[in-house]
Amino acid sequence: MADTLPTLTKEISQRKIDVYSGVKPHSIHTDEAWARKKGFKAPLAQAMMSTAYVSELMTRFLGAGFVKGGTMSMVFIKPVYAGDRLTVHGVVKERRAEAGGTRVVVEVWCENQDGEKTAVGTASGLLERAGG
Amino acid sequence: MERFPELKYEALQVGETFVSDTKLVTPEDVEAYAFAVDDQHPWFSEDSPFGGPIAHPTILANQALALRHSKYIVRAGLHAKMEFEFLEPIRPGVRARSRGTVIDKYERRGKPYMVTEYVTEAEDGTVLVRGRFTQMLFRD
Numbered sequence: 185m186a187d188t189l190p191t192l193t194k195e196i197s198q199r200k201i202d203v204y205s206g207v208k209p210h211s212i213h214t215d216e217a218w219a220r221k222k223g224f225k226a227p228l229a230q231a232m233m234s235t236a237y238v239s240e241l242m243t244r245f246l247g248a249g250f251v252k253g254g255t256m257s258m259v260f261i262k263p264v265y266a267g268d269r270l271t272v273h274g275v276v277k278e279r280r281a282e283a284g285g286t287r288v289v290v291e292v293w294c295e296n297q298d299g300e301k302t303a304v305g306t307a308s309g310l311l312e313r314a315g316g
Numbered sequence: 317m318e319r320f321p322e323l324k325y326e327a328l329q330v331g332e333t334f335v336s337d338t339k340l341v342t343p344e345d346v347e348a349y350a351f352a353v354d355d356q357h358p359w360f361s362e363d364s365p366f367g368g369p370i371a372h373p374t375i376l377a378n379q380a381l382a383l384r385h386s387k388y389i390v391r392a393g394l395h396a397k398m399e400f401e402f403l404e405p406i407r408p409g410v411r412a413r414s415r416g417t418v419i420d421k422y423e424r425r426g427k428p429y430m431v432t433e434y435v436t437e438a439e440d441g442t443v444l445v446r447g448r449f450t451q452m453l454f455r456d
Contacts, residue, residue: 194354204352205378210391222454231395232381236353236374243357243373248365251373254402260395 189245189274189290194237196229198266205230224263231260234294234303237272242307245274246288250309258305262296269297277306285312323388325428325453328421334383334432336414338439339376343408346371364405371406373445376414380434381449383416390453396429397450404444411439419448428453 198214205213212219212228219227235258242250264270271294278289288311294303321327349372350356364370377400384390406412416434423429430453435446 200352200354203348230378232374232377232398233353235377235398235400236349236355236372239372239374240353240355240357243359251359251364251366251370251402251405254373255400256402257397257399259397 187276189241189276192237192241192244192272194270194272196233196264196266196268196270198227201227201229201233201266204233224265226265226267229264229266229268231258231264231303234258234260234264234270234272237270237294238274238292238303238305238307241272241274241292242290242309245290246309246311249285249311250307254307254309256292256305256307258292258303260303262300262302264294264296264302270294270302274307279311282310285310287311320387320389323384323390323453325421325423325430325455328418328430330418330421332387332418334386334416334418336379336383336386338411338413339379340411341371341375341406341408343369346375346408349375366405366407369408371408373402373406374400375406376412376436376445379412380414380416380432380436380445380447381451383414383432383434384430384451393454394452395449396452397448399447399449401446402444403446404438404442406444410444412436412444413439428455 207214274290274292289308414436416432419433420431433448
């Protein structure tokens with residue numbers, strides 16, 4: 185199993201943010217005037233969207249062993265704005281035996297188009313023992 | 317009639333609990349989520365190893381994140397940290413509810429934060445997801 189996961193690329197459009205967060209007034213995600221009033225240059229993507237991207241990375245990597253038995257721990261360190269392009273990365277850090285298989289722990293992070301990390305953390309899932 | 321005060325860090329109590337409304341996860345919800353996060357994995361629309369389609373593991377994360385809105389008006393905040401344990405697949409048709417407890421509040425660099433531990437359960441009590449999250453509050 186490779187130590188570096190294939191990356192994902194995500195184009196963050198305002199329309200996707202709107203669908204994700206629901207359009208409402210007084211929202212830093214979908215109300216541009218409110219976002220600017222709160223000091224942001226544009227509406228922000230919800231940080232939670234990045235957890236969905238990491239979930240996709242891990243589901244593609246470990247399949248059912250992430251959907252049932254997976255974990256994720258993320259810290260959001262920079263805003264993601266409408267119009268940004270994120271790349272989602274993963275590198276295997278650890279494999280440890282666990283009841284029913286091997287837990288694979290992956291260091292994960294999202295990077296914007298300027299190479300700045302926007303979210304960092306770890307995710308894990310269970311690689312089932314053959315025949316288990 | 318229920319009153320919804322504005323959320324104020326000073327008034328927030330560690331140990332406060334929140335309960336969401338019950339949410340029916342529909343195939344349309346799964347489709348909309350797939351569009352929003354640009355993830356069209358076939359397990360979400362066709363068959364999966366769990367028998368039938370499933371939803372994205374994170375589809376109910378916003379139900380948990382919005383728990384404090386069940387008691388307060390929250391003008392704005394920033395999400396600082398998120399943890400998940402995905403215990404069971406979420407299937408279209410499930411009716412799910414999240415419950416949370418404020419387990420910590422603190423100030424760092426002059427900014428107020430609250431930490432909530434949560435669990436998201438199906439109507440039959442099956443725990444689907446659990447975890448905790450940290451949110452920064454805006455003071456004005």
